[in-house]
Each structure stands twice: as C-alpha cells, then as structure tokens.
Amino acid sequence: MRLEQMYEAMGIRHNILSYARDIENDLKERFSLIDETAEYNQMKVIRAMQKARVSDIHFAATTGYGYNDLGRDTLEEVYAQTFHGESALVRPQLISGTHALHVALSGNLRPGDELLSPVGKPYDTLEEVIGIRDSVGSLKEYGVTYRQADLLEDGSFDFDGIRQAINDRTRLVTIQRSKGYATRPTLSVDKIRELISFIKSIKPDVICMVDNCYGEFVERMEPTEVGADMIVGSLIKNPGGGLAPIGGYIVGRKDCIDRASYRLSAPGLGKEVGASLGMNQPFFQGLFLAPTVVAGALKGAVFAANIYERLGFSVTPDSSQTRHDIIQAITFGTPEAVIAFCQGIQAAAPVDSFVIPEPWDMPGYDAPVIMAAGAFVQGSSIELSADAPIKEPYAVYFQGGLTWYHAKLGILMSLQKLADAKIVEIPNVH
Numbered sequence: 001m002r003l004e005q006m007y008e009a010m011g012i013r014h015n016i017l018s019y020a021r022d023i024e025n026d027l028k029e030r031f032s033l034i035d036e037t038a039e040y041n042q043m044k045v046i047r048a049m050q051k052a053r054v055s056d057i058h059f060a061a062t063t064g065y066g067y068n069d070l071g072r073d074t075l076e077e078v079y080a081q082t083f084h085g086e087s088a089l090v091r092p093q094l095i096s097g098t099h100a101l102h103v104a105l106s107g108n109l110r111p112g113d114e115l116l117s118p119v120g121k122p123y124d125t126l127e128e129v130i131g132i133r134d135s136v137g138s139l140k141e142y143g144v145t146y147r148q149a150d151l152l153e154d155g156s157f158d159f160d161g162i163r164q165a166i167n168d169r170t171r172l173v174t175i176q177r178s179k180g181y182a183t184r185p186t187l188s189v190d191k192i193r194e195l196i197s198f199i200k201s202i203k204p205d206v207i208c209m210v211d212n213c214y215g216e217f218v219e220r221m222e223p224t225e226v227g228a229d230m231i232v233g234s235l236i237k238n239p240g241g242g243l244a245p246i247g248g249y250i251v252g253r254k255d256c257i258d259r260a261s262y263r264l265s266a267p268g269l270g271k272e273v274g275a276s277l278g279m280n281q282p283f284f285q286g287l288f289l290a291p292t293v294v295a296g297a298l299k300g301a302v303f304a305a306n307i308y309e310r311l312g313f314s315v316t317p318d319s320s321q322t323r324h325d326i327i328q329a330i331t332f333g334t335p336e337a338v339i340a341f342c343q344g345i346q347a348a349a350p351v352d353s354f355v356i357p358e359p360w361d362m363p364g365y366d367a368p369v370i371m372a373a374g375a376f377v378q379g380s381s382i383e384l385s386a387d388a389p390i391k392e393p394y395a396v397y398f399q400g401g402l403t404w405y406h407a408k409l410g411i412l413m414s415l416q417k418l419a420d421a422k423i424v425e426i427p428n429v430h
C-alpha cells in the first residue's frame with residue numbers, strides 16, 4: 001500500500017492530503033532547524049549520562065526509606081549536568097508540576113517574605129498555591145505576601161513597574177517561561193536572561209525561579225544557564241520524554257535545592273530519603289528520548305499553525321514565529337469548530353480513539369471545557385492533546401505528540417472533522 005492509501009484507510013481524504021503535503025514541503029527548512037536543536041540537546045543528555053557513568057545498576061528499584069539509592073542520586077546528577085545546575089531533585093514523590101512548584105516555593109520562602117511575579121498572573125493552579133485565590137494551606141496563610149508586575153500591552157517587561165515592586169521583603173521572583181493557557185507571548189531564554197539580570201541589578205540576593213514547564217529542550221539553552229537559581233517542571237511534559245509515568249524536577253543552586261528537599265521530605269532528612277520504586281529506568285530513558293520527542297511536538301505545532309493560518313484562522317504563535325514552548329493556540333471563533341477539532345485529535349489517538357470528547361463543567365472553570373487526550377499516561381501533555389474552554393474567543397490549545405507522525409495524523413484528522421462538518425473548505429491543490 002502506498003502511504004497515501006494508508007492515510008485514506010485511516011479516514012483522511014485525498015484533498016486534505018494534497019493540501020497538507022504542500023504545506024509540509026514548505027516547512028522543510030523549519031523542520032531541519034528543529035532537528036538540529038534536537039541533535040544538540042541529544043548530545044547534551046548523552047554527555048551528562050556518560051559523565052555520571054550511568055550503568056545498569058542505576059535502574060534497580062529501591063523501597064522503604066530509600067537510603068543510598070544510587071540510581072536516584074545518579075539521575076539527579078544527570079539532571080543537574082544536563083540543565084547546568086549544582087544540584088537537582090528528580091522524584092516520583094513530586095506528583096506534578098504544580099507540586100514541584102509548591103515545594104520549590106514553600107521550601108525557599110519564610111513568613112514575612114514576599115514573592116514577586118514580574119510577568120503577570122501565573123499559571124492557574126499556582127493561584128491557590130500562592131493564595132491569589134484564597135485556599136487552605138496557601139503561602140498566604142503562612143505569612144508570605146505576593147506582588148505582581150504585569151507585562152506591558154505589547155507583551156514586553158514593565159521595567160519601571162518591576163523596579164517599584166521590588167522591596168526589602170522580596171525574597172523570590174517567579175518567572176513563567178511558557179505562556180501556558182494565557183495570551184501573552186512565551187519568553188525566550190534570552191528574554192529570561194534580560195529579566196533576571198535586571199532584577200539582580202536591583203537586588204542581587206533575590207532567588208530567581210523559572211517555571212520551565214513546556215520549555216525544556218525547545219532551545220539549546222535552559223534558564224539555569226542565564227542566571228536562574230532554580231528551574232522547575234513536570235516529568236509528564238517535555239523532560240519525561242513520554243516514558244515517565246509520574247514525577248517532577250527542581251534543578252539549580254545547591255542551597256535552594258536543599259531547602260526544597262527539606263520541604264519535600266522533612267527537615268533533617270532532605271535528599272537522603274525517598275525510594276525510587278523502580279522509576280529510575282523510565283526517568284533515565286525518558287530524558288534520553290526527550291530531545292527528539294520535543295522535536296516531534298514542535299514540528300506538529302508548526303505544521304498546525306501553517307495549516308490553520310492559511311485557512312484564515314488566527315494562530316499563536318503564528319506560522320513563522322520562532323518557538324519557545326510546545327503549545328499552539330488556534331482561534332476558531334465558534335464552539336462547533338472547537339469541538340470538531342478536539343474530536344479529530346481524539347480520533348487519531350493510539351489509546352481511547354473510539355471515545356468522543358464532549359464539553360463538560362469541570363470544577364474550577366467558569367465555562368464548559370472540552371479535552372482530547374488519548375494518552376498512555378493520564379493527563380500527560382507531552383502526548384498529543386488538546387483542550388479548550390467553550391467560551392469567547394473559542395480558541396483551542398494543542399500540544400505534544402510523542403512522534404511527529406502521530407502529531408501530523410492528529411492535525412490531519414482534526415482538519416478532516418472540520419471539513420466533514422462543513423466548517424472549513426479545503427483549497428484545491430493540483
């Protein structure tokens with residue numbers, strides 16, 4: 001069977017394949033730049049593993065307290081080396097990105113300290129961690145205050161506002177690299193460098209933490225190479241490479257990581273305890289695969305931006321912008337289009353492809369939300385997934401794909417569903 005017949009057998013019609021083939025051909029150069037970054041980052045990871053003398057024995061499972069867990073300690077050495085930090089916490093006991101961020105923040109802040117976000121409102125789940133929305137156990141309840149400097153209208157830093165927000169009590173600055181599900185631009189590592197050096201010129205001893213979720217391996221450098229004292233992320237996003245079934249990481253300055261570790265386990269115990277329970281092997285192997293997995297997800301994002309921009313939809317980032325995270329937003333303008341798109345992503349999945357996602361009233365959201373995810377790991381968003389609140393401007397956020405080919409199928413299938421529902425008309429290509 002020819003490749004085209006294979007796609008047709010999957011339900012993608014000829015006119016969609018022709019339209020997409022032209023676009024893919026135009027993206028050869030973009031894709032080869034993405035591949036070069038992956039190649040560079042692959043060397044970075046292999047070098048770190050070789051330097052730490054990773055060996056078979058490090059894959060053994062430990063139980064109980066987890067004293068002398070060689071594999072865990074070596075994995076943390078590899079993360080520290082890969083991300084240019086002095087130390088690392090990489091644990092299955094870090095339940096998620098939000099938990100890792102909570103541990104990093106609460107471990108490094110004390111009553112009377114102030115936390116500053118110089119890039120506007122942080123990710124939704126952090127609102128309750130910080131106490132922006134009142135919540136039991138928030139940093140606010142422990143006497144940590146919060147201040148925020150919003151970005152300017154054009155998405156740039158409000159340097160005057162940031163200067164005014166820094167005071168005697170400012171102890172920690174949290175910088176979110178990815179736009180997440182907001183409309184501001186994602187920060188490049190160069191932009192983060194500029195921001196951190198400005199902040200440290202005003203207050204040199206402030207701790208600069210970067211929420212690195214969705215940003216790992218998208219560029220050649222990570223924020224720890226441009227002055228960040230800590231970076232934090234989730235292993236069911238980029239650095240887990242799709243193989244980590246749980247986990248989070250914190251990498252950075254030794255004193256910051258130590259303080260976080262006393263919060264994760266207990267004062268006096270720190271990094272010395274925490275059995276790896278057999279997770280070391282998937283954590284190592286996932287990190288090894290992460291640069292190419294991220295490259296596949298990036299190609300999918302760029303492909304989707306080009307497919308939908310040419311059909312007249314507004315896409316963020318746009319078809320030609322450089323990428324600093326793996327998230328692609330597409331504004332469809334109608335609920336029907338959003339639903340058709342998500343149903344296409346679901347129909348292309350290796351797992352639960354027979355399920356039809358529908359919008360529902362999720363707790364914590366002010367509008368029904370639709371989610372498409374046919375993932376091996378629940379909630380994993382390095383796997384191809386899409387979600388959208390059913391409200392103006394009817395935008396879909398889409399990310400991931402463990403392989404470029406799967407991301408491509410997902411996008412073709414979404415387009416097929418939109419064409420079937422007569423929401424888009426596919427231009428004729430000869």
Ligand SMILES: *Cc1c(COP(=O)(O)O)cnc(C)c1O
Nearest residue numbers: 096097098123178180211213234
């Ligand atoms: C995903 C994400 C988080 C939270 O991670 P969870 O694993 O979902 O708790 C925090 N910040 C950003 C920018 C994210 O993308």
